[in-house]
C-alpha cells in the first residue's frame with residue numbers, strides 16, 4: 381500500500397504541479413512571541429489564507445515545521461488541529477520537518493543566497509546585532 385503523502389506527490393506530479401514549501405511559524409502562524417511556551421498561540425498571519433488559496437491552484441503546497449519532529453509528541457496533532465480550526469488544512473498536501481524538494485521556499489528565517497557569501501555573512505551579522513536572533 382502506498383502511503384497517502386507519497387500518493388499525493390505522485391498525483392500532483394501527474395498533474396504537473398510544482399511544489400512550494402512553506403514554513404509554519406512566521407509565514408502561517410503569526411508567531412508574535414517566538415517559541416514562547418511551545419503552544420500555537422497566535423492566529424494566522426494576515427493575508428495567508430488568500431495567498432494559499434491562490435498558490436494552491438498552481439502549486440502543491442508543503443508545510444514544514446520542527447513542531448512535527450519525532451521528539452515533539454503532540455506536535456503533528458497540534459499543527460493539524462490549528463490548521464483545521466483556521467480552515468487552512470485543505471491547502472497543504474504534506475506536513476514535514478525535513479526540507480522538502482521544492483521550487484520555492486517561504487521562510488521568515490531564510491537568508492537568500494545569490495552567489496555572494498560576503499552578503500550572507502553581512503545579513504547574519506545585521507540580524508544578530510538587531511537581536512532578531
Ligand SMILES: [Mg+2]
Pocket residue numbers: 403404405406407487488489
Ligand atoms: Mg519560521
